[in-house]
Amino acid sequence: MQTLFLRGPSITLRMIILVIMSIILMTADHRWQHLDTVRNTLSYLLYPVEYVVDLPIRLYYWSEETLSSHRTLLKENRQLKDLQLQSRVQLQKLDILEKENERLRQLLSATPKTTEDQLIAEIVAVDVDPYRHFIVLNKGARHGVYKGQPIIDAHGVMGQIVYVNAMSSTAMLISDVSHAIPVQIDRTGLRSVAFGTGQTDYLDLRHIPHNADIRVGDKLISSGLGERFPRNYPVALITRINRDTGETFVDVRAEPLAQLDTSREVLLVWTQNHQQPMPELEQPGETTVEEPAEEVVEQAPGEDVDGSE
C-alpha cells in the first residue's frame, strides 16, 4: 500500500498527459489509420468478454440442435434435401450460363472472370454502439480475413470488414451512416452509389438525375467499381422514388436485400485481388467452401448470373 506522500506525478499532470495522448491517438487513428496493431492488442483483452457474452446464445443453438427430436430432424432433413435438389437444378442452369459466358468472353478476348473463394463466419452475439451498424464475426486474421473484405448473406451484400483481430473481426453494415457501396440497376445498368442511412431498412441513392429510367421494384446489384465489392451481387430493392422537381436530384430509397439485423451466419468473400491464403490453417471440416461452382453449398442467389454489361 502506498503511503500518503509517495505518489509519483500528480493526478493533474497525469490527466493532462493522458488527454494529450488521447488527442494524438484520435488524430492518428482518424487521419492515418495506423493504429491497427494497438487495436489488435487491446482486442485480445476483449476477446474473453465477447466469448463469455456469446456463450449462452451458442449454448442455446447447440442445445437446440442436440435436443431436437428425431422427427424434427428428419423433417428438416427432407426439406433441405428438396431444397438442395432445387438449387442443384438451378445451379446446372447457372453452370451452363457461366460456361457460355466464359466462351463469349473469350471470343471478345475480355479478361476471364475468376471465381471467388468464400468462407462462412458466424456473427458473435454482441451489441456494440447503438448508433453505428457494426457486427462482430468469429473469423479473424488467422482465417485470412483482411480489411475491406466484403461480406454477404444468402440474400445480398451485407457490408465489409473494418477491423481485423486475430480471432474475430468487426464488419460495417451497408446501412451504417459512413458506408457507401457502388451499385447499378439490374434492369438498365444505370450506375449509382447507395449510402447507408443509419436505418437498417433503407439506403439512400444520391445523385440520380430526374430523367433517369428508374422504377420502384428495380433491383440494385453491386457494380464492382470501387474494386472492393465483387460485381453482380444483389444489394437492394428500390422502394420509394420521390421526384420533387424543386430538388436537383431524385430522392430514391432502396431496401437492403440482405437480412441485416436477423442473419446469424454470413459469407466472407475473397475477391480476385485477395486470394484466400493458406487453406491448411482453416478449421477442419464444414466451414470452408472453396470452388463454389462445384458444390451446392451456400451459394448466394444471383451470383454470376449475367456477367454481361
Place this chain on the structure above:
Amino acid sequence: MAANNFKAATLTIFVAFMLAIMPLPEWAIEFRPDWVTLVVIYWAMALPARTGVTLAWLAGLMLDVSHGAILGQNALGLVLVIYIVHIQHQRLRVASLLQQAIVIFFLLLLKQLIVLWVSGIVGHAPHTWLYFMPCVTGALLWPWIYIIMRDIQRKLGYTTTY
C-alpha cells in the same frame, strides 16, 4: 490485501464490459447505461489512490475497441470524468445517494458530450435526443450500483480509504 482489491476491480470491470456488449432487445438498446463508466467512477471514488486516470484511460481505450469507435474517443471522456471524481471524491463519498446520483448524471452527460463532440468532428454524430438516455438510466441506477459495488468490495476486497 491490495491484490484482493485488484481482483475485485478487475472482476467488476470485466462484468461491466460484458453488460456493455450484451445483446439487448431493440427497444432497450438506447437505454443501456454506460456500465463501464459507472464502475470506473465507483472505483475512483472508493479507492482513489489505486484507481486513477490511467486505469480510466485504459478502460476507455477498451471501450473504443469494443465499440469500433475512433481510438481515444471514450478514453478522453473517461479520463476527464475520472479526474473530476478524483479531485472531488471526498465530497462525493459523504454525499447522500440521491446527491451522488445527481452528480453522476452530470458526469455521464459530460462524457457523452465529449464522445458526441468527437463523433461530430469525425462526421457521424447521431441525430437523436435518445443519445443522452444512458445518462438518465445510469443516474437512476446509481444507488443500486453503488450498494452492490460496495458489497462486492467488502466481500472480495477490504474497505479502505487510502
